[in-house]
Amino acid sequence: MSKLVVTSIGPASSVQDGGRPGSQRYGLVPSGAMDRLALAAANTLVGNDLFAAAVEIGPFGAALTARGGAVRIGLAGAARNADIAGRAIAFDSSATLADGETLNLGFARGGSFSYLAVEGGIVGEPMFGSLAVNARAGLGSPYPRPLQAGDELQTAKASGAAEQRIELPPASALAMASALALICASVTVVPYASQLFQPIGGVGAS
């Protein structure tokens, strides 16, 4: 089974997914990706479920090496300089690391968080239906804490699919949402957007 080994990584970087809603009545925050659209975009690029677990990378750089086979990745969110073994790659696209190759990511530009999705998803034990890291609550898998050098992320399925690239417009969140809606028929943008414009203040009797 192929895996990504963390060679180096900055603070505020951890495995995150769609989170674990449902236990806020017990004081447990849902956690999950800081930027859900970017998470969904990264996962879409490698054919995963929209809110599958991915690596959320904080403002600083990171380097990850493929071991045990090739690993196909999708990158989205805050753009950075990125290369695989010296070959420059663009954000909002997918690429494949051959066994032994290293993905190098620079500092975030125009944002803080970027998402590295891996084809097949990250292997872990869900707690409350999620792999998302919540260090204080002791939750998160494969590590219940932020990522650090030496950590290993097993991929659920070896790569081998034909290379496929989907270019997403590196524009506003709305453009991103529209692009996602085109890609994923399950995402409905319009009814959701209409909810953004509720009157401010109390509604109903007081």
Add this chain to the structure above:
Amino acid sequence: MPETLSPPRLLPSGDAAITVEFSRTIDDAANRRVLALDRVISAEPIAGITETVPTYRSLLVHYDPVQIAFDALGKQLLARAAKALPTATGTRRWRIPVTYGGEHGIDLEDVAKTLRTTPDEIVARHVAADYRVAMIGFTPGWSYLSGLETFLHMPRRQDPRLLTPAGTISIGGIQTGVQCLAGPSGWHLLGRTPVRTYQLHRDPIFLLEPGDAITFAAVDAKTFAEQDRAAEAGAFVAELVTP
């Protein structure tokens, strides 16, 4: 003639949640209405609601705006609030062991000095009262209780601590509570309980529910140490007095 209750205020909270507010201030009657509405929604679900979060004076209702619109949901919430009558039936009662003072409750002496009495009287008063879980929040299992007697009301500390121990029993303002995980706090630390209100790999993971009745029982440090080991291994340690 049935008591008529004033309708709550509906406050938009982002694009996927409504705050159903019963009072502007912490109020026991309002909290009972919050919990009653929560029960009614649980018994008669509304399609589109994804999660409800009871608090001291409001119920936060998360929903999926693709499934139900704000106005339609608001109408249904008001209808359920109108028939959600507070009731005490079915309340579970827990007895929670606490070791007061010393290293377990480093503020007990200062609290006694401030309130011009003895540590023993502080403990006697804290143990004597009848509490109810008004809400759980802040960190997993942190249970905020209503029912602290007026004598024990006092302002929070001038210098909040960044780290207080797991299991801390403390008072702050008009509130008292059971803290589960180690974390920051500006309250006065009276004691510690071995009870884990949140523990992974135990069934249930969360021990207390909003609305549960609570009484405290003072135990010595030796008992704390024994019960702490049992709790670590998964025992409740808290005693269910009435189911």
